Every structure is written in C-alpha cells, then in structure tokens.
Amino acid sequence: MLPDGTEREGGVSMSRAHELRLVSRIAQMYHKEGLRQAEIAQHLRLSQATVSRMLKRAVHEGIVRTTIIPPPGTFGDLEDCIRSSFGLSEVIVVDCTEDREAAIMARIGEAAAHFLEVTLQDGEIIGVSSWSQTILRMVENVHPMRVGRAAYVVQTLGGLGAPNVQDHATHVTMRLAQLTGAQPRLFSVPGVAPSREARELLMADSFVQETMSLFGKVTLSFVGIGPLSPSEMLARSGNAFSEAEIDQLAGAGAVGNMSLRFYDQKGQPVRTRLDDRVIGMTLDEMRGVGRHVALAGGRNKTEAIAGALRTGAVDVLITDKFTASRLVQMQVQGQEHATL
Amino acid sequence: MLPDGTEREGGVSMSRAHELRLVSRIAQMYHKEGLRQAEIAQHLRLSQATVSRMLKRAVHEGIVRTTIIPPPGTFGDLEDCIRSSFGLSEVIVVDCTEDREAAIMARIGEAAAHFLEVTLQDGEIIGVSSWSQTILRMVENVHPMRVGRAAYVVQTLGGLGAPNVQDHATHVTMRLAQLTGAQPRLFSVPGVAPSREARELLMADSFVQETMSLFGKVTLSFVGIGPLSPSEMLARSGNAFSEAEIDQLAGAGAVGNMSLRFYDQKGQPVRTRLDDRVIGMTLDEMRGVGRHVALAGGRNKTEAIAGALRTGAVDVLITDKFTASRLVQMQVQGQEHATL
C-alpha cells in the first residue's frame, strides 16, 4: 500500500472491476431500460458488436440471470425427466387434484385437446384409436376449427361388436372429423374378429381397404394406453378376449396395449394368435406415424404406459402428475437394478 | 362439479392453464436449452412468429424474469439517481474504502482512465484542464494506445506561474498526448494573468491563439471540480487569488469552479473581475464540448460538484460512492425544500 491508499499491484483486478461496472451498466440499459444495442453503442461510443459481446459476457459472468418461474400446476421437471429418460419428443404432465381415473381422464382430455388445437397443421391426416375414454374426453374439449384444417380423421381400430361401443367409436371419429373440418374415414369392422379367417374376409372389403391404406399416411395419431386386463369398455363390448387369451398374453410378459397391440415391460411386441384377429393399426405402423400421441394416466396403467413408451412408437405422452411421478420413480428403480 | 370431477364452467381458466404451460415450455426451450425460435416452432408445429410472441408473453406474464445482479463495488442505483436528477448523460460511481481525498482521487483516476480508453473515438480532440490531482491520476492510469488514436490533446487552462505547477500542467498534457498518440497543444501562459491587460497581451500570441482556436472543437474534455477555497495546488502555485477575491466570489454566492470558472449553487456563472484574468476555457465553451467529463470527489467538494452539475456543462461525472450519496441526499433535501 502506498500512503494514499493505492495498491501498486492492484491494476489488473481494479481494471476488471471497472470493466464489470461497464458490463453491468450495459446490461441495465439493455434489459431494464429496453434500449437497443445500437443505441447503447452510440451512447457509450463503442460498436454494436462490442455491446452484443458485453451482453453475452454479462450472462457468462452471472451478472444477468434469467429465471423461469413455472406457473402453478405445471411440472416441467417431471416432463423433462420423462422426456429424456424415455427419449420422447414431448411430454405433457397435467395437474390433477386426485389420483382417480375419471378426473385424470378429464384433465388429460383437456390438455390433449389444447395440444391438438395448437399443433395441428393444415392437411394433416389424424388417426384415432377410437375407444378410449380419454380420447373421448379429448374430442369433447376440442373447439371447432375452420373446414379443411385437417384432411382426414382415420379410425385406426375397428369399432367393437356391441352396438353401444360401435356408436362410441363412430361418434369419436365423426365428431373429431367434424371439429377439425376433415373427412372422416370410418372403420366399419369389429376391432377383434371372431377368427383369423373372419378377419381376412372383413379386410377384403374395399371400404376397409381404403381406410387401411391411409394408416401409412397418418401424420398425427392419438391412442389410449390400456393395461393388460381388459378395460371397462372392452369388457362391456362383449368380452372380446377370452380368459385364456389374457392368460396367454400375461404368460408372454405383456404389460399393456395400444389399440390392442400388446407389448412387454421392455416395449417388445408380444405376438399371440390374438394379433391375427385384431383389425387395426399395428405397432410398426404406429412407429411410422409422424407424431404418435399417447393419452393415459392412472395407477393401474402405470406399467402399461412405461412399456408403451419403450416400444419406440410414442412421440408424445400426455399424462397426469401422479402417473408421471410413478413413471419417474419406476425408471429410477429400473436403472438402479440395471447398474447392479 | 360433475360426478367425475370435471367442472362445467372451468373451460376458460383451464384452457388458460394449458396455454401457460405451453408458454412456460417454450421459455424453457428458449432460455434453458438455448434453442432458436425457429427450432422450437418446428418442434411444436407453429410459426416462428408465434414463438416470438409467446416469449414476449412469457415475460409479460412474469414467467421469465431477468435479474441483473450488480457486481460488488458497483453503484447502479446511485448512478441512476444522480444521472436522472441532474440530467447527465453518464455517471460513474467508484467504490472506495475511505472517504479521504487521496484514496478517492486514485480511484476516480482509474475509472476515468478506463472510461477514456473504452470510449475514445478515432480523431477526437481531447481537452484537459491540466492542474487537477485527479486528472493526473487518470493520466497515470491510461494505457498507451496506437498513434493517431486521438488527434489532439489540448490544454484548456494555462499552467500557473510557479515552475513546479507549470511542470505539472505540461506533464499532464504531454503525457496524455503521448498515451493517446495525439499531438499535444500546450498553453504556455499562466492560468491567471496578473491583470486584465496582461491577459490581453498574452492572448495575442499566435501559439496561444492557435491552442484557443481548438477550444471550440474539443470533443471530449476532462476537468476537475474545485471548491471555492483554493486547492492545495492552487495555493502552492503562488496564491494566484487574493483573499479579497475569494471573499468577493463567496459574496456573490460562488460554490466552486471548473478550470477557475466559478458558479453558484444553482449552477449560474458567477462573474467577477477574476474572469478577465483567467486564461482558459469558459463555461460556455465547456457546454459546447461533446462530452465534458468532470472528475471529482471528496467531502469538501460536494457542494462544488452539485453546482457544477447544474451549470449544464457537465455530461459525465465520475465520483466516489461517499460523495455520490451526499449528492443524492443533498438533492433530496433540496427538493423537499422546493416543495414546501
């Protein structure tokens, strides 16, 4: 120290302090006062490029920090976690007060409707796996759009035999087509044919053929994810699967299905003779869809969802916060297991 | 509430929640993941314009917030306050451990040197009011630049009579010219002529004329601010002013000077016969300078500084934090007074 309080060796750090002051001042002008870089440059007699670099430096030095305050009822961290650990394109986790099927479906439906409205492109070919409650909820929440927004709405799984379910399937497809201003492409066959032969026969129909020819062209599809044990609707439909068939699937390790295409815990397809009776999109076809959106939530579907995500067919998952946390937890445990 | 937990009327706010989720997600992608708006748009199937608007909305809704963390030792608030209340273009407040003249001058000098280095344009004509300690400190801290960076360094106040001070004045000017690669323009006359007539005589010199002709062309000038009572150097210089003259100035309300041009508390010039003996830039000429930078700090100069800022001649003030707070406080009190 010199008598006047100056340090001899302090030059560098001192100069740095002055630089930081300048950086900070520029940040102030830019972010708080809303000035353009060029204006700041002019005011301070330096080039716009330098101002730009100073601002970059301000971020680097931690002088400016941008925080994202997630609005309540959003779960960015859960979404991130699921997105990255299952390699999905997008994940939407919705808030939900109780972990009950009905409430969850309603919320997921809303979110899916919003997703559809926001991201639907002109001329898309939409696939709907028509008999999921959740998808019905989605359709109920879609606002009508101008005609011709989407090109087709294609039913990707036959309506089941029983009339009430037939109605449901048809209704969902027709309604969605109407709302998106698209042409509906119904699939007037049972989702599960009585036999392999019956399936062949049904699929020979030219109407059916026409619809199926669109499967490969679907750009956006919505499916529910079903657990192994038959859903309420499936059961009501007239018990399409026999007890024995379920057992067979279980034995082969199946954990769930999308449009009645089953897969195991690891996402591997579980092929049984049942496949030869189902009339609808296959897992491979789902994989080929530009954006294959799965809608599902609920305690009993957790395993089914995890498996579905591992099939590689799902691009977007919309689920609830409870199920989302279970998925994350499951994934963590799985990894621990794998590391051992 | 419906039995499944859905609300009938909740549509709007619910949809809003989904929108906010999207906005938040976009903010995440943009700020955290560093994606381009176009990439986000592509990923989410919407236009880049929409993404831009969403991001603006994110700021508006308070989802993204950018904070500026001022580096320690910076005083943005003080600077703002002084800048706005005195209508200055820039204010630099430097950190300083003690409220002592010598330490303050050293710090201000450093800051001024940095300011000079950063903001000096090619071909500028720099004015220096050569006999302030603070300006000497500045010059000591300037790093040499390539030749021709500045065009001229003009001495804006005569060097005083006594040889040591003469040297000081010359040294400052020459050194700064050397450092900035400019041509020096010395002012080889006393700052205070013995009489009005002597002044006329001295100013007739062609060298002197030449230097003075540059006064109107100075683009950047540095002055110290002096209190009413003579500074140490002024005193040492051979007591250029008489006791009587000081009294006269005080009687006229003078509170300080820049280059021996005095003004009162309100910044109004205080003209006395002294003016006819001073050889140097006038207040009006200072006002005409593109960037007139005043360097000063210290308890005994506070009033002088406040007055100087009100002359309208000062564009940039560089001072210390102690003096800065005193200025702010003074200004606040002044306003209270005015409102009564």
Added chain:
DNA sequence: ACGGAGCCTGCATTTTTATGCAACCCTGTG
C-alpha cells in the same frame, strides 16, 4: 341470421442481433 369489433395467426419483411474475418495489440519467448 348477419355484420362488425377485437383478437389471433402465418407470411413476408424489416429490424435487431450475432458472428466470421482481418487487422491489430500486448505478451512472453527464442
């Protein structure tokens, strides 16, 4: 049911920002 105000969208364009480049300067080294 019709028509207009208000709002939102995407497109095309402008405005603003970032960056490759060449020149330059300081520094440390052979």
Added chain:
DNA sequence: CACAGGGTTGCATAAAAATGCAGGCTCCGT
C-alpha cells in the same frame, strides 16, 4: 529484437427475432 500466440476490435454480413399486414375466427349486438 523479431515473432508466434492469444485476445481484442470494428466491419460487413449472416442469422435470428420482431412486426406490419391481411385474412380468418369468435363474440356480440342488431
């Protein structure tokens, strides 16, 4: 002392972001 190497800068330009505009939709009021 010359010179390579790392780090600046400003300029020109590419890249990215913002915005005016026109068309279309929704919501009201008539």
